[in-house]
Every structure is written in structure tokens, then in C-alpha cells.
Amino acid sequence: MVIQRNKDSEPAARADALAAAEQALRDSETRLRLAMHATGLGLWDYRPGQERVGSNEEFAVLLGYEPDSFEETRAAFVERLHPDDRAAVRARFRDYLDGQCADYAVEFRMRTRSGEYRWFRSVGQIVDRDPAGKPTRVVGTYLDITAQVNAMRRLSELSARLLQVQEAERSKVARELHDEIGQQLTAIRLNLHAIAREGGLSARVEDCLSIVDDTLGRVRAQVLDLRPPMLDDMGLGAALDWYCRRQEERAGVSILIEGVEGLARYGEEVEITVFRLVQEAVNNALRHGRADEIRVTLHDVDGLRVVVEDNGVGFDPDDQVQRAHHEGYGLSAMRERVALAGGRFDLSSAPGAGTRITVFLPRQAGRRS
Amino acid sequence: MTRKVLLADDHALVRRGLRALIDSYDGFEVVGEASDGREALALCRQLEPDLAVMDLSMPGLNGLDAMRRIVKAVPTCNVVMLSMHAAEHYVIEALRAGACAYVIKDAAPEALEVALVRAGKGLRYLSPPLPASLLEQAARMDNASIDPAGSYLTSRQREILQLIAEGHSTREIADRLHISIKTVETHRAQLMQRLGIHDVAGLTRHAIRCGLISPDT
Ligand SMILES: Nc1ncnc2c1ncn2[C@@H]1O[C@H](COP(=O)(O)OP(=O)(O)OP(=O)(O)O)[C@@H](O)[C@H]1O
Ligand SMILES: [Mg+2]
Numbered sequence: 001m002v003i004q005r006n007k008d009s010e011p012a013a014r015a016d017a018l019a020a021a022e023q024a025l026r027d028s029e030t031r032l033r034l035a036m037h038a039t040g041l042g043l044w045d046y047r048p049g050q051e052r053v054g055s056n057e058e059f060a061v062l063l064g065y066e067p068d069s070f071e072e073t074r075a076a077f078v079e080r081l082h083p084d085d086r087a088a089v090r091a092r093f094r095d096y097l098d099g100q101c102a103d104y105a106v107e108f109r110m111r112t113r114s115g116e117y118r119w120f121r122s123v124g125q126i127v128d129r130d131p132a133g134k135p136t137r138v139v140g141t142y143l144d145i146t147a148q149v150n151a152m153r154r155l156s157e158l159s160a161r162l163l164q165v166q167e168a169e170r171s172k173v174a175r176e177l178h179d180e181i182g183q184q185l186t187a188i189r190l191n192l193h194a195i196a197r198e199g200g201l202s203a204r205v206e207d208c209l210s211i212v213d214d215t216l217g218r219v220r221a222q223v224l225d226l227r228p229p230m231l232d233d234m235g236l237g238a239a240l241d242w243y244c245r246r247q248e249e250r251a252g253v254s255i256l257i258e259g260v261e262g263l264a265r266y267g268e269e270v271e272i273t274v275f276r277l278v279q280e281a282v283n284n285a286l287r288h289g290r291a292d293e294i295r296v297t298l299h300d301v302d303g304l305r306v307v308v309e310d311n312g313v314g315f316d317p318d319d320q321v322q323r324a325h326h327e328g329y330g331l332s333a334m335r336e337r338v339a340l341a342g343g344r345f346d347l348s349s350a351p352g353a354g355t356r357i358t359v360f361l362p363r364q365a366g367r368r369s
Numbered sequence: 370m371t372r373k374v375l376l377a378d379d380h381a382l383v384r385r386g387l388r389a390l391i392d393s394y395d396g397f398e399v400v401g402e403a404s405d406g407r408e409a410l411a412l413c414r415q416l417e418p419d420l421a422v423m424d425l426s427m428p429g430l431n432g433l434d435a436m437r438r439i440v441k442a443v444p445t446c447n448v449v450m451l452s453m454h455a456a457e458h459y460v461i462e463a464l465r466a467g468a469c470a471y472v473i474k475d476a477a478p479e480a481l482e483v484a485l486v487r488a489g490k491g492l493r494y495l496s497p498p499l500p501a502s503l504l505e506q507a508a509r510m511d512n513a514s515i516d517p518a519g520s521y522l523t524s525r526q527r528e529i530l531q532l533i534a535e536g537h538s539t540r541e542i543a544d545r546l547h548i549s550i551k552t553v554e555t556h557r558a559q560l561m562q563r564l565g566i567h568d569v570a571g572l573t574r575h576a577i578r579c580g581l582i583s584p585d586t
Binding site: 178179182183184186187188189190191193194197198213216217220229230233234238241242244245248249252253254256257258260261292293 | 379380382383385386387389390393425426431453454456458459462474475478522523524525546547548549551552555556559563
């Protein structure tokens with residue numbers, strides 16, 4: 001069969017197609033609006049050089065304004081930014097427009113109508129350029145992330161608290177074991193010896209003595225693991241020196257330590273932070289790195305610089321998959337402890353290239369604000 | 370002649386046990402008990418005992434600091450330091466702070482008797498298993514004009530330096546310290562680099578200078 005083409009039907013078909021396209025556009029706009037409404041996403045539409053900034057209803061609502069009377073401008077946006085975030089956000093946006101960075105995604109605080117600051121995540125993309133390649137239109141979204149930011153802050157407070165509580169508990173248990181249980185056992189031991197001196201060493205007394213000695217040995221080992229008394233008695237230098245020797249003998253690897261002799265005394269928090277850090281780093285180097293040489297270097301440069309490096313297998317610190325796999329607690333606890341003491345933490349490692357942890361702690365511990 | 374002993378330990382039960390033990394030794398009598406460093410100092414001034422048996426870790430004024438002041442205030446009183454710690458850091462610190470003897474609490478009770486007898490005569494003593502070399506080391510560290518570089522070695526480096534200077538081979542040192550030969554070599558390399566000395570004769574001279582070995586060994 002041959003289809004007869006009707007000459008008159010062409011414009012009609014075109015009109016239909018146009019109508020369909022318009023309908024599709026409307027549908028898609030509706031869908032977008034619904035989606036933005038449902039997710040609470042604010043929209044911004046900025047043309048460099050123009051003062052007016054396009055926005056959707058949600059944007060007004062996010063900031064606490066009536067959508068009907070709200071109008072966004074460049075100046076209003078800048079003014080609304082938290083003073084501490086202003087410079088960074090503007091620099092980041094400029095860099096994005098200049099092509100210095102590949103994407104624009106920032107988190108910052110904006111003042112809402114009530115005067116309260118809330119956290120937002122803004123993500124934007126260049127959608128139009130002039131023939132010279134200069135961006136002429138950038139469109140993006142706002143998401144209120146105040147709840148997440150607060151949750152993260154709470155989480156980091158909690159994990160800091162957890163570390164403090166753990167440390168306090170450890171030191172309490174260590175003290176209890178050492179001062180009470182250990183001393184009672186020592187007293188029993190002395191009495192048994194006195195009994196032996198008076199009445200001769202019977203097999204039973206001898207038996208008791210060996211049980212007491214064994215128990216005492218266990219108690220002391222526990223105390224050492226919980227919190228080495230040497231840290232409090234003789235300071236960080238002696239405690240690390242001692243710890244590295246013990247590990248060297250236990251693990252059969254070389255642990256070189258530098259800068260411990262003549263090391264000044266620091267505040268209790270700094271000393272325990274560094275001790276735990278070295279402990280964890282050395283353990284990681286032995287367990288994961290299978291290193292046979294570990295170097296621990298301490299250096300007082302108006303604060304304490306600590307470096308722990310190993311010649312082990314190394315790893316990729318940015319490998320998220322690996323990170324998700326190994327639910328390790330050690331590295332994040334290190335970071336947390338260092339932050340808590342107001343210091344800086346740096347980790348560098350690569351497969352086959354060993355691992356190096358560098359930390360700087362101010363002389364007096366205290367979280368930076 | 371009976372020697373007067375002052376006993377200082379923060380734990381009453383331990384004090385009681387120690388007292389029973391010391392009273393059972395011939396020639397010693399406990400004349401006073403203190404439960405912390407401050408009290409020990411005051412009682413030493415008051416009673417002028419011949420010997421003080423003191424726990425190293427006590428609350429308030431700890432044993433080390435109390436001892437420093439006791440040996441200054443009552444020079445005729447010799448101190449026997451009691452401690453649970455066998456790490457050389459403690460021992461050397463105690464000896465340098467003026468302890469006449471150092472007894473580990475886990476040591477056999479005879480060790481305390483030996484310590485008292487020796488300290489009673491003003492002789493130094495370390496209970497087993499502490500090596501007597503620590504005694505010499507601490508003494509020489511005090512007397513010799515210490516080369517500051519020597520005192521900035523770690524305990525492991527000092528130990529290895531001493532053994533090298535005494536003429537031990539790398540293998541012997543490894544066996545003795547229960548570490549690998551490679552570890553000994555690594556430490557030795559670091560040590561030489563630190564001191565800027567690259568031969569055994571130089572190391573030996575250095576060990577003598579900082580009191581690790583005596584010139585006649
Ligand atoms: N020195 C190192 N050499 C090689 N891999 C390392 C080293 N340190 C850390 N890693 C890698 O990083 C992961 C995370 O380490 P982290 O200390 O946080 O956790 P963990 O040691 O696995 O567990 P935990 O410390 O809680 O017992 C490790 O599982 C390991 O894969
Ligand atoms: Mg770990």
C-alpha cells in the first residue's frame with residue numbers, strides 16, 4: 001500500500017508536535033518544581049554582571065521569607081553570608097568561574113529572616129558561556145544542612161568525650177589495680193614470707209607464694225597495658241623509650257626512637273595524647289604494614305613535633321572502599337585526640353611506600369576554636 | 370648494735386608486712402612509719418634514723434622527691450628505695466637522687482635484708498634481677514663531667530654502646546638483648562651517626578667519657 005501524503009496536514013502535525021513539546025516541558029518543569037519542593041531544595045540562577053538573581057519559592061522559604069515578596073540579589077546574598085564564611089565562599093565562586101577549580105560545592109552559613117544563622121550546602125554549575133568562553137549563566141541549588149552539621153558536631157563531641165572517658169576509666173582502673181589490689185597482694189606476699197621465716201617454708205606456703213607472685217605479675221602487666229605508670233612518674237620521653245624497647249623485643253623488629261632523652265615535660269593531656277598516638281601508630285605499622293623498621297622522632301619546636309614512620313607495605317588513605325571495609329578506629333581516634341589537644345595531624349602513605357604520621361602539638365593542650 | 374629504720378609506704382597493709390619482715394631481721398628496728406613523702410621527711414628530721422625504707426611512688430610528695438630532701442637534711446640516713454618498677458629509668462633516677470639501695474618489691478625477701486645490711490654500712494645495692502652495671506653507670510653519670518651528647522642517647526642506644534665498648538660482637542649483643550642482628554646494626558648505625566663517630570675505638574672512648582664503662586675494663 002502506498003501512503004498518500006496530504007500536503008495540508010504538515011503544518012497541523014507541526015503544531016501538534018509543538019504542543020506536545022510544550023506539554024512535555026511543562027510536565028518536566030512541574031516535576032522539577034515538585035521535586036524541589038519535596039526535597040526542600042532552593043534554586044538560584046545567576047548571570048554574572050547582573051544584580052538580580054533568579055530563585056524559586058523554596059529558596060525564600062528556606063530563608064524564612066514570603067515567596068511572593070522575596071527577590072534575590074547578588075548584594076543581598078553576600079550580605080547574608082556569615083562574616084567568617086564570606087571571603088572563602090566568594091573566593092571559591094570566583095575560582096570556579098575562572099576555571100581554577102572543576103566544581104562549585106560549598107558549605108556555609110547564611111542569616112535567615114529571623115536573624116538566626118543556618119548551614120547550607122550550595123552546589124552550582126555553569127550552564128551557558130559567551131563565544132569567548134566566559135560563563136554567562138550559573139545555576140545551582142541550596143540545601144539546608146543545619147541538622148547534619150549539628151549532628152556531626154555532636155558526633156565529634158561525643159567521640160571526643162568517649163576518648164576522655166576511656167582514658168579516665170583506664171587510669172582509674174589502673175590506679176585501683178596498682179594501689180589497691182597490687183598493694184594488698186604485696187601485703188599478703190610479705191606476710192607469707194614472714195610466716196615462712198617463722199615456721200619454715202612448708203609446701204603450702206610455698207604454693208601460696210607462687211600463686212601470689214603469679215597474680216601480682218598479671219596485675220602489673222594489666223596496669224602497664226592500661227596506663228603505664230612511667231608516663232606519670234618519669235614523663236613522656238622515658239615512657240616512650242621504654243615502650244619502644246618492649247615492642248622491639250616482643251615483635252622482633254627495629255624501633256628507632258629519637259629525641260626522647262632530655263625531653264621536656266609537657267602537660268598531662270599532651271603526654272597521654274602523644275603516648276597513645278605512638279602506641280597506635282606502632283601497632284598499625286606492625287599489624288598492617290608488616291614493617292621491620294619503625295622510626296619515632298620527637299622534636300621540640302615551640303611545641304612538640306612527633307613523626308612515626310615505617311617501611312611497611314603502606315596503603316591508600318583515600319581509598320573509600322577500603323576504608324568502609326576496615327572499620328578501623330585507630331586512625332580516627334588519633335585525629336580526634338590530636339584535634340582535642342589543639343594540634344595538627346597529617347598522614348601520608350601509599351602502597352609499597354610505607355606510612356608516615358606527622359603530628360604537631362602545642363605545648364599546652366587546648367582545642368582550637 | 371641495732372640500726373634504726375624509718376618505714377615509708379602509703380599502704381598500711383604493706384607497711385605492716387614490711388615492718389614484720391624488718392623486725393624479724395637481726396640488728397634492725399623500725400622506729401617510725403610514714404604514709405607519704407612529707408611525713409617521711411618530717412620523721413627523718415625528728416628521729417634521725419640510720420636507714421629509711423621508702424616506696425618510690427607515694428601520693429603527695431613522692432618517694433624520689435622526699436628522698437632528695439632527706440639525704441640533704443639528714444646526711445647520716447641512708448635510703449633503701451622500694452619499687453615495683455624494674456625499668457632502668459627508675460633505677461638510675463633513684464640512684465642519682467641519692468638512693469643507697471634499690472629493691473624491687475617482687476624480689477625475694479632476702480633481698481631487702483641484704484639491702485638493709487649493705488645500706489647500713491653505706492654500701493650500695495641493687496636487688497636481682499637489676500644488673501650491677503646500673504650502679505656504676507649512675508655513679509659515673511654523676512661524677513664524670515658528662516658529655517651532653519652521651520646523655521641524649523636512648524636507653525637502647527646506651528646499652529648497645531656499652532656492649533660494643535666492652536668488646537661484644539653484634540651477634541652476642543643481639544643474643545643478650547633478645548633482639549635481631551639487624552636491629553642491633555640499625556641501632557648502631559643510628560648511634561654512630563648521632564655521635565658522629567664511625568669506628569669502635571671512637572665509640573669506646575666515648576663510652577668511657579660518658580660513664581658507660583670505666584677506663585680499666
Ligand atoms: N602503618 C600502616 N601500614 C599499612 N596500612 C595501614 C597502616 N596504618 C593503617 N593502615 C590501614 O588503615 C586501616 C585503618 O587503620 P586503623 O588504625 O584506623 O584501624 P585498624 O588498625 O584496622 O583497627 P583498630 O585500630 O581499630 O584496631 C587499617 O586497617 C590498614 O588497612
Ligand atoms: Mg589500628
